Amino acid sequence: MSGPPGGARRPGQGRVLAALALAQFICSFAGSNMNVMINDISEDLDTTVQGVQVAITLFLLVMAALMIPGGKLTNRHGRKRCFLAGLVVYAVGALLCAAAPGLGVLILGNSILEGIGTALLIPPVYILTTLLYPDVTSRARAFGLIMALGGIGAAAGPLIGGLITEGIGWRAAFVFQALVIAVIVLLSRHLEDPLPPDPNSAFDTGGAVLSAVGLVLVVMGILAADNDVGLMIALIAAGILVLLWFLRRARAMERAGEEPLLSLGLFRNRTSNLGLITQNIQWLLLMGSSFTVAAYLQTVRDYNAIETGVIFTAATLGLLLSSLSAERLAKRRPQRTLVVTGFAVTIAGVVVLIVLAGAYGGGWPFVPGLLLIGLGLGLMLTPSVNVVQSSFPESQQGEISGLSRSVSNLGSSFGTAIAGTILVSGLTEGAYAAAMITLAALGLIGLAAAARLPRTPAPGGTPGGAAAVPTAP
Incomplete structure (x- = not known):
């Protein structure tokens, strides 16, 4: 597929991009907003912190497990159709959660239906973005907005969820998700699938x-x-x-x-493999630190949902500042530099969280570390995605998009499962420190992978050197 000359905007393309970005926002929001509802949900549904952790982790896991099949289904049924079907399934799950009488129904609505809906709608977001924005600069801008809203959804989930929980109730947070889905459906009226579906495509x-x-x-x-x-x-x-x-x-x-289901040839691209590792650990760090800090503040320091959410605004601000600078940074710095720097800043933020939280009381010691984590993650989310997506031609965008999102969501699952398991085993100062130290150690693996990304041409040729990897024809 070829885009308009010079990457010119199509009629209604702004609304389409807004719909795609909002879709990533609400799915990321769903993965983190429950972190500040831990006490409220466990008391209302007569369950435990571990029960809520299982629901959160299963949601992220269902997304990861079904993302690759979801990406393949876009070839057979079309990207727009899968996108809209995912939105409908997600909305049904959100409304079911709002009326959940117990943990089992909450898991059915949140972990299963919202997870399936996300696995259907997220691959089309990345495939359509890659196809609709064929040149590197416009694609970096589009991915910058999508990843910014995705990161903000994950980071701001605790604040928005806290405000809704304290002001109305935790169930209203799921009604909020359904309302956002309705807005996305309206914005998607201008969405056109760049490629026709192939009903005979193998599955x-x-x-x-x-x-x-x-x-x-x-x-x-x-x-x-x-x-x-x-x-x-x-x-x-x-x-x-x-x-x-x-x-x-x-x-x-x-x-x-x-x-x-998955072509093993996708793993023969060294650049993409390294990019996938960085994606996995980025989301592991984001969701792992989010769950750990939120659970610790509520169960150990007795903060309520809105107080916990307010503290997380530091991470949201950091993500917003660095993510929205993606296009400008891509023009000035190679993508490898951005990813390496992002990991270094994020790991520094985790260390600051451990040191200050152990030395001082109150909520302010969490702010500097969360700000650094937000800045670091926002700096590298977009270039990591762009490295992977741009490493493959148009014919493989369905597969690589599903694999990319699966790897990222698997990272989210690992982050919540690993850090959460360490934390809920003790719910003490020591358990908090152990969980965060584990995250920092895993961050070093991501940093090592980022350092091995190929050195791309310096700015001045192509934006961020992104053209060093093959782009869609």
Whole structure:
């Protein structure tokens, strides 16, 4: 597909971009806004902090497990149709949560239906953005807005959720999500699918089941760590075996000339592989620190939902400042530099959180660290996505978009599961420090991967050197 000459704007393209960005916002918001409702939900539904953690983690896990199948379905049914179907399923789940009488219904609405809806609607967001903005500069601007709203949704989720919870009630936060979905549907009236659907496109149902089961087993194993180490080992081992079965099956299908759920050829691109690692750990850091700090403030320091949300405005401000600068920064600095710097700043923020929270009381010691985390994450979210998406031609955008979003949401699941499991095992100062130290250590892995990204041409040739990777034809 080729865009308008010189990347000219199509009629209604502004509304379309607003719809895509809002979709990313509400899905990211859903992943973090429950963090400030932990006490309210657990008391109202007669459950525990761990019960709420399971609901949050399962939501993120369902997204991760179904994102690759969701990306493949866009080829068969069309990007717009999948996008709208995902919005409808998501809205039904949100309204079900608003009326939930117990934890089981909350998990059905939030973890299952909202997770499925997100897996259907998010891959089209990234595929459509890549197709509608074919040149690197306009694509960086579009991804900058989408990732900014995604990051802000995750960071501002605690504040918005806190305001709604304290002012009306936690159930109203899910009604708010349904209302935003209605706005997105209205904005999507101008959305046109750049490519026709292919009803004959192959869909690997067996691969979809294997990949989902494998990921679920691994994350459930992490969640079981604080109760039964033996069960944790068994679940994780079983999950790894299922995922290996999935990969072996995909390789056999490719050799037989069939189309598996995920082409193993996607993993032959070194630049994309490194970019996927950075994406995974970025969202692990964001969601892990968000859950840990929010749970700690409410259960250890007895902050209410709105007080917790106000403290998180520091992270929101940092994300807003750096994410909205994505286009300008892409013109001046290589993407590798932005990702490396982002990880360094984020890790520094985690360290500051540990040191100041341990030395001082009150809420202000959390502000500097959260601000740094927001700045660091906002700095690298967009270039990491652009590196991955721009590494593949148009024909593979469905697959790589699903893989990219799956890897990112799997990072969110890991962050909440790992840090949350450490925290809820003790809910003490020591457990908080241990969870944050674990996040910082994992951040170092992301930094190492970012440092190995290829050095791109200095600014002056192409924006941020982004053209060093192949773009859609």
